[in-house]
Amino acid sequence: MRRLADAIYPRICPGCGEASDRDDRHICWACFAQIELFTESMCEVCGRFVTGGVRHQFVCSACRAFKPAFDRARSAGHFSGFLRDRLHAFKYNGALWLKDDLVDLLEGCLRASFEIGPIDVVVPIPLHTIKMRERNYNQAALLAEGLAARIGRRYDGRSVKRVVQTETQTHLHAAERRENMRGAFAVVRPEWIRQRTVLLVDDVMTTGSTLDACARALKKAGARQVWAVTVARGIR
Ligand SMILES: [Zn+2]
Ligand SMILES: [Zn+2]
Structure with a gap:
């Protein structure tokens, strides 16, 4: 067949x-x-790549200055070249046939950097309703759903909502991005989140301010741990 x-x-x-x-x-x-994958030499918390070898349990200066709400974040590859083009096509041009290829990268990254055992639920970074109407699909939701199926965990695309539509953040610095994202997410079904270890999924991570804001809402709702994986990470 x-x-x-x-x-x-x-x-x-x-x-x-x-x-x-x-x-x-x-x-x-x-x-x-x-595809340029991240291997070693990274911040224990946010997964930021650090040049040169690092000691065991290195925490980068950004995470030391401001502790993110997620417990750990990792990205599969560098947001550049071939991978950047594929992610752009997947997000904006409806190239949904790339889903399994991109989930392969997420799964590889997840299995390399996390234990699957404690994960209770897989949650995508939600889109605001207005954005969802414009775009018709949430690329993060498709990836999260695919990843949840691969690892045999519950997918939950309904407990977290994006309540504030933030404008593009590319011109903002880390602190401004955090401020901009404050209160952008709300947990609408806290009973599904409380005491759970949540795996957050997104396509790209840059400073981590979006993951941080979403993780903050999850922690406030009583999540035990919040981990995050993205297909790519942009350098900034
Ligand atoms: Zn860090
Ligand atoms: Zn080829």
């Missing part, structure tokens, strides 16, 4: 334009291998 589907609709790799050699995936092995 799969062979037949492949013959009719060949999965063309968006990187090299050749038919993909990965089962049920679009990005071929060669292009997948070129």
Whole structure:
């Protein structure tokens, strides 16, 4: 059945334009291998990459100056080049067929940096209703749903709402971003969050202010731990 589907609709790799050699995936092995992944030398809390080797349990200056509400965040790869283009297509151009490829990266990152055992629920960073109407889908929700299915955990796209629509933050510094995001999220079903270990999922993390604001709302609602994974991390 799969062979037949492949013959009719060949999965063309968006990187090299050749038919993909990965089962049920679009990005071929060669292009997948070129994605720059984070490996070691990172902040224990936020996952920020630090140049040069670091001692065990290194915490970066940003996390020391301001402790994020999430307990740990990790990203699979660098938000640049090939991966940035794919994420952009997935988020804005409806390239939803890339979902499994992107969930592969999330799953790899999750299994490398976290224990699956304690995770109770997988929650996406929600979109505001207005944005949702404009865009028709929430890219983070699709990724979170896919990841939850892979690890056999409950997906919850309803307990957290984005109550304030924030404008683009690219021109703001970390402290301004945090201020801008304050109160942007609310937990509307705290009984589903209380005492749970929550895994937050988003496509890209930059300063971490969005994850921090969402994690803050979850902690306020009684979450035991909040972990976060994103497909990519931008340097800023
Ligand atoms: Zn390729
Ligand atoms: Zn840090």
